[in-house]
Amino acid sequence: MVEALGRKLILVGQEVHDFASLLVSAFWSSLTPPFRLRETLQQLSFVAWESAPVVLLSVSFAAAVTIMEASFHMKIVVQNDSLVPGFAALLILRELGVVVTALLVTSRVGAGYAAEVGSMQITEQVEALKMLGIHPIRYLLVPRLYASILGLMILTVVANMVCIYVAMLVSQWSLGYSSGSFLMAMRAFVGLQDLLFSVIKAGVFGAVIPIYSIFFGLRCRAGAEGVGLATTSAVVATSVTIIILDFILSYIFSFFY
C-alpha cells in the first residue's frame, strides 16, 4: 500500500515537473527569436476571426438573459428595475463577456490544438521535429500562445461591446428603457477600468488555453482513444483553471476600486 502511494506520488511529481519545465521553456522561447510571425498571424486568424461568429452569437444571448434575469430579480427584491441597465452592464463587462468568451474559445481552439498536437505526437511528427533540431515548444507553442493571448483580448473587447449593445436593445424592447437612459445608468456604475481589467483577464485566459492544450497533446498516448482523452483533459483542465483564475483575478482587481 505504501508502495502504491509512493508510486502515485512519484507520478504526480513527474507530471508537475513536466508541466513546470513546459512553462519555463514556453516562457523562455516566447521571449527569444525567431518568432514565426506568419504562423502566429495564421493562428490569430484561427482564434479571433473564426471564433468570432460563435462567440458573438453566444454572448448576445447571454447578455439578453442577464438583462432579463436582473430585471426579474430586481422587481422581486425592490419592485423597481431602474438600476438594471447599470449593473447588468457592469456584470457583462467584468465577468460575462470575458469568461463566456474564454470558455467558448477553450472548447473550440483548445480542443483543436490538443487534437492537432496529439495526433502529431502519435504519428511521431514531434519526434521528427526534434531530430531536425527544432524545439517543439518553440515551434508549436509560441505562435499559438501569442495568437491565443492577442486573439482572446481582441475577441473579448468585441464581445463586450456587442454584449452591451445587445443588452441595450433588449432593455429597450423588453424593459422600455431608451438607449440614452441605458447609457446614463451605465455611466453611473461602469468605468473604463472595467474594460481594461476584462482585457487583462482575457490575456491571462488566452495564455492558459494553448499551454494546457499542448501539454496534454504532447503527452498523448497512441491511438484514437489517446487523442480523445488528451483533448478532453485539455478542455476540462483549461475550463477549471479559467474559472479559478477568474476568481483570483477578480479578487486582485477589487483592490483597485
Added chain:
Amino acid sequence: MKAEFKVGLMFIAAVAMTVAFAYSLGAINPFARTYDLNLAYNFAGGIEVGSPVRVMGIRVGRVKEIRFVPDQKMPTGEEVKLRITVSIDKEAWPTVTEDSRFYINLAGVIGEKFIEITPGSSSAPIFRPGALVRGEDPPRIDQLISQSYGLAGKIVEFVEQNEGSIIDTIDTINKLVVNLNQVLKQIEKTTDNKEIMEMLTNLNRISADVAYFTKAMRSKEAEETVLLLKELLWRLKPLDQKAIRKFLQQEGIRARLF
C-alpha cells in the same frame, strides 16, 4: 481573404469599439467644448471624480479633479481646504454668473451625488475660466443627527419634569373632545329639523336682499345723500316745535306735528 486582413480587421474593430465605449462613458472626449471652474469647499459630502454637474437640473459637465489644498484661502480670508475642478459646457457657461450658488445635492434611488448650480442673474458678470469660487457646504447629516439627539434629550427632560401637569392637560383635552363631540351631534340633529332648514333658507334670501341694498348704498351718490341728510338733521336738532312749524308754513307745507 488573407489572414492578415482578417486579423487587421478584427484589431481595428476592437480598437474602434474601445474608443467608442470610452467616449460614451465620458472618459475621453476629443470634441469637448468646456470651461473649467474651481469650487472651494470645506465639506463635499461624497462627491467623486466623474460626478455630474447640473445647471437648473440639466447635466452640463462633470467633476474633473478633487484636490486638497491645505493653505488655500478665499479673498475673504476664509480657509477652504478642498478644491473641486468641474468642467462646464460652453453652452451653459453664460448662465453661471458671479451670483450663482454651488450646492452639493443628491438624486435618484442610489443617491447619486452631484453639484447643482443655480443660475445667476443676467446682469452679474460671468466667470473667467479657471476662477476659484466658494461653494455652499452641504449640511452634515451626522451633525444634524447629533443635534436632534440633543433636542430629543431636552424633550424627554421636559416631559419628565412636568409629568403631572401634562397628564392633567391630556385629561382636560379628552373631556373637551367628548363635549365637542356631543355639541356636534346636537348640531347634526338640529340640521335635520325642517323648520330650521326653512329658517336657514330664509336667512339666505334675506342676506341676498341685504347684499343687493348695501351694494346700492355703497355708490357715491348714496354716500353724498347720507352726508346731506346728516347735515340737515344736525341743523334741525336745536329747533323747537314752533320754529319747525314756522319753517314748514313758510315753505307752504301744512303739517300737523305732534
